[in-house]
Amino acid sequence: MNDGDNSIFSKTITKKIHKQVGKPNRNMYDITETGEEIFYEMLREFPEKLATNNAEFLVRIALFEKLDYEGRKEILTIRQDVLHKQLTALQSLHVSSSFITEVIEFSKSRIEHELLWITSLMKKI
Secondary structure, three states, X not given: OOHHHHXXXXXXXXXXXXXXXXXXXXXXXXXXXXXXXXHHHHHHOOOHHHHOOHHHHHHHHHOHHHOOHHHHHHHHHHHHHHHHHHHHXXXXXXXXXXXXXXXXXXXXXXXXXXXXXXHHHHHHO
């Protein structure tokens, strides 16, 4: 870690050492106000590249209580757009193998199910 990294780290996270008897000392970390601001900014940032990643999307949904209405709506809308593109790409495929067709149909079903879920989330934000 270079000095620049340490500077950012010290502004975002604090560290306390908790001494324990008979065990190694335990490092206790706490996020600073600046750290929270950076974290929320990272949550709100949701480019299409991240929106294709299921884990990135689901983490943001799990943390929706930390975001305002506009942030929530933007995340859902971006993910919705990505899913529509994926669905369109799948629908345009023409294959001759029945097993490939099974995979495509399953993938379409998962996307359609998630789109329905996003529609229901839109009503809850």
